[in-house]
Amino acid sequence: MKIDLTDTTAGEINKALVRGRRAIGTPAVGMVLTLVIVTDEENAYDALKAANDASREHPSRTLVVIKRVSRGPRDRTASRLDAEVRVGADAGTGETVVLRLYGEVVEHADSVVLPLLLPDAPVVVWWPVNAPLDPAKDPLGALAQRRVTDSYTAEQPVRELAARAMAYTPGDTDLSWTRITPWRSMLAAALDQVACEVRAVEVEGEEFNPSCELLAMWLADRLDVPVRRSPSAGPGLTAVRLDTSRGPITLDRADGSLATLAIEGQPARAVALKRRDTAELIAEELRRLDPDDTYASALRYGVERLNTVPKQSAEAPAGPAAEPVTAAEAAEPAAEPEPVEEAAKAPAKKAAAKSAKKAPARKAAAK
DSSP states (O other), rough: OOOEEEEOOOHHHHHHHHHHHHHHHHSSSOOOOOEEEOOOOHHHHHHHHHHHHTTSSOOOOEEEEEEEEOOSHHHHHHHHEEEEEEEGGGGGTEEEEEEEEEEEGGGGGHHHHGGGSTTTTTTEEEEEOOOOSSSSGGGTTGGGGGEEEOOGGSHHHHHHHHHHHHTTHHHHHHHHHTTTTHHHHHHHHHHSSSSOEEEEEEEEETTTOOHHHHHHHHHHHHOOOOEEEEEOSSSEEEEEEEETTTTTEEEEESSSSSEEEEEESSEEEEEEEEOOOOHHHHHHHHHOSSSSHHHHHHHHHHHTTOOOOHHHHHSSSOOOHHHHHHHHHHOOOOOOOOOHHHHHHHHHHHHHHHHHHHHHHHHHHHH
């Protein structure tokens, strides 16, 4: 069921929701959260379809905020709110309200959304495209416990990761991070099967793909080893190679759906590692509303620290093993080097000193 409202208010929208629920015979509200989607007209259809599919697992009230661009000065000063209320089969298992904002009300979207939030239910805000640099300080983001962005849609995804790291607030997350959940699970399970020490890692994937960068930063942060990024033709992530003390471990996915896990001393195994659609990613993010500390730690590791040589290997080869130095010896000031002539005379002086010490003993023996 669809109800169109033109030049309306938040109060009229709430009344339309009640009428719609009564008309389809479900007056009770069974939603578990409010999902706010902030997008443009071009991407609204795909985002709403993904949210409706995810609502089968998480029944929610979905509010789609579309900020319409005003064409002239007169339109920019005139405020208007149009709404499309969907209930029943047209809204998945929850309720959907599509809000189109015009004029000055565009700058006050939070005042429109606030009266439509479900009482005593968590709020999640999702920006499919054009996410703010600091989601937590955005007026709509400030209403939410969880803020979902997607750095893959940015013009410069790798630079977007650096901006996300600087502005990170507990509750922020990225669908580029959600995409690598199966990879992280598979690699962790592979390392659990072999007692070994990881010495180096190589992550192969599309260039400028934020999911590849996040996986590389996660491995470098967790394993504390050098990680090298290698570009490939894709799609997405294509391979991860671990150099371990027990031999190489490789997870290779060349076609984007089926991967091969190879562990030294074991037969190679085919594992399902397909690329997931947006509905699956959103459904995963809605399963947890607490801060993701693992994502925060990997994000703050920094892309610039990848492909670097560890300090111990960059130093010159060590010579013969030096004798251990005590703390007292280390605290003493270093002796100044002797002049060349003094250094040459040193053996003669030592010999003269020894003969002077032996002279009294010889005289005593002679007596």
